[in-house]
Amino acid sequence: MTEASIGAVRLRSRALLAPMAGVTDRAYRELCMEHGAGCCVSEMVSSKALSFQSKKSEKLMVISGIERPCGIQIFGDEPSCMAEAAVHAMKNQPDIIDINMGCPAPKISGSGSGSALMRKPELVGEIVRAVTAVCDVPVTVKIRKGWDDGSVNAVEIAQICERAGAVAITVHGRTRMQYYKPPVDYEIIRQVRQSVQIPVIANGDVDSAQKAKEVMERTSCDLVMVGRASLGNPWLFGQINAYLSGEKLFFPTLEEKLDTMVGQVEKMVEYKGEYIAMRQARKLVIGYFKGMKGAAALRNEAGKLSALEDIYKLRNRILNT
Known part of the structure; x- marks a missing residue:
């Protein structure tokens, strides 16, 4: 085009x-x-x-x-x-x-x-x-x-x-x-x-x-x-x-999704500071859980994020479930 x-x-x-x-x-x-x-x-x-x-x-x-x-x-x-x-x-x-x-x-x-x-x-x-x-x-x-x-x-x-x-x-x-x-x-x-x-x-x-x-x-x-x-x-x-363009579509793996989620939150913390960023991240990360098993529970957990360490723990828990 x-x-x-x-x-x-x-x-x-x-x-x-x-x-x-x-x-x-x-x-x-x-x-x-x-x-x-x-x-x-x-x-x-x-x-x-x-x-x-x-x-x-x-x-x-x-x-x-x-x-x-x-x-x-x-x-x-x-x-x-x-x-x-x-x-x-x-x-x-x-x-x-x-x-x-x-x-x-x-x-x-x-x-x-x-x-x-x-x-x-x-x-x-x-x-x-x-x-x-x-x-x-x-x-x-x-x-x-x-x-x-x-x-x-x-x-x-x-x-x-x-x-x-x-x-x-x-x-x-x-x-x-x-x-x-x-x-x-x-x-x-x-x-x-x-x-x-x-x-x-x-x-x-x-x-x-x-x-x-x-x-x-x-x-x-x-x-x-x-x-x-x-x-x-x-x-x-x-x-x-x-x-x-008539090309093949790319769909991310679960790990790629979660790594991208973590990367977004890390940048938010870098630009805004941890306190503000983590509270804003609560509503921004829930989109990554769409289609995942136990998405409702994950959204609930995301609503409690308060420190950058929390997003790392959430990522690891999902991958190890």
Whole structure:
């Protein structure tokens, strides 16, 4: 297949890692890029928090050479504040600036940001124009199908973003009110793809190599974004790449799975310190247990992780069972 790109940024492959709050930290982004992700994006960063020089937000934007190309995702509902946040983010030399207009979480959409922007098309244009005006890297936007079934406007929003200077749009095929439950509407993604000239990235329930190809064919999109299905399964990116190229798919052994799990946690500890990392790891390692015998008990044990030594013990116990 021909190379894919977003603006002037060449992508490593056509399967991209979705930004996920509390998940896609530096350690996880590096891991997924090493396993074939075409691009990754940071956890979303609050534009208002950056205006107050939040140290936590600053840490979210640290990018290493291993994970490039990498974007920084910002969110907010004030054009000027978003522009300032983009300028601030550029200090970390991201390859892309991504604008979040799709997060359904009440604490985000309830304040007028994230998916709530789908209800304000004029403001969408103002925000994208403000951000693109101050960035010398490609600006992308992540949106949803709409706010609810009575206001499906992904096509309109995508066209507004394109006119305002966005170089790519990611579309999650559910409304904000649907969150992540009902089946994804791939038809709306196809309609968006037909309505704009810039690349459209299909997002939602891409959980296998076969599904990735099916989604690309159904939507006419050349790119897919993988989110929750990659948890504990970074090999999914390589599998998608292999399937699209007609090559044999690789599936890890139990030992390879557990070694990768341990490696991810070790990096988290290196980057964040043991106390914070181990508490965050409790929910991030459970994906590795999918399909394993006694998975429920393993998930329960993972919920008690408190020291790096605990993950080593857990690995050895699983291998010796």
